[in-house]
Amino acid sequence: MDGSIDVNGTAHPVPDDPRVSLLDYLRHDLGLTGTKKGCDHGQCGACTVIVNGQRINSCLTLAVMHTGDSVTTIEGIGTPDQPSDLQRAFMAHDGFQCGYCTPGQICSAQAMLDEIAQGWPSDASPDLTGTIKISDEEIRERMSGNLCRCGAYANIVAAIRAVAEERGHEAV
Incomplete structure (x- = not known):
């Protein structure tokens, strides 16, 4: 698919498979394992990320829906050496x-x-x-x-x- 998603300040190509959730894209495609899969139904909040300044459950949305968006994960908030x-x-x-x-x-x-x-x-x-x-x-x-x-x-x-x-x- 065409386009990219900005994740923690870096542009990444949108996944080819339009069925991939934003959660799975972050964890499996980008290796950002800080975002957790809890219930996979949007009920626990373990997968919460910030998209364009608003918090969302990343398990409930498809990655392709965020073409052009800015996504912040826990890795973009702070690091072990420089925690927020x-x-x-x-x-x-x-x-x-x-x-x-x-x-x-x-x-x-x-x-x-x-x-x-x-x-x-x-x-x-x-x-x-x-x-x-x-x-x-x-x-x-x-x-x-x-x-x-x-x-x-x-x-x-x-x-x-x-x-x-x-x-x-x-x-x-």
């Missing part, structure tokens, strides 16, 4: 146990913080037009599409809250 602020916070707050869901959690959290910075309200936002203040309830609502089977939710919320406050988001 979210990755450092997840380590500092023990926001993971087995670690399987962590890449999707961090991609989702990155996009979530961008949504808040842009003033996008959620169901937990008390005011649809005012400044969105970071609260545990706001974070839990916005991260509800990402499951952690180990139950590290309190630590995940603490990590995200710490980064939100570092980035200057108003807290409750």
Whole structure:
């Protein structure tokens, strides 16, 4: 197929097989194994990536649908040598146990913080037009599409809250 997909700042050709999911394209064709296959039904969030600034479940979309798009995976957010602020916070707050869901959690959290910075309200936002203040309830609502089977939710919320406050988001 013609065209390319920008993944973490590098253009890659669209796969020839139009049936390949974005998840399988990232993992198998590009070798970016940080994005995980959990349920393969869009219910767990382990496969969350950021496409053109919005978080999506990569298991539910075909790679060819993203011709010309910009995709960010966990590998594009930070590296072991230079982790992002979210990755450092997840380590500092023990926001993971087995670690399987962590890449999707961090991609989702990155996009979530961008949504808040842009003033996008959620169901937990008390005011649809005012400044969105970071609260545990706001974070839990916005991260509800990402499951952690180990139950590290309190630590995940603490990590995200710490980064939100570092980035200057108003807290409750």
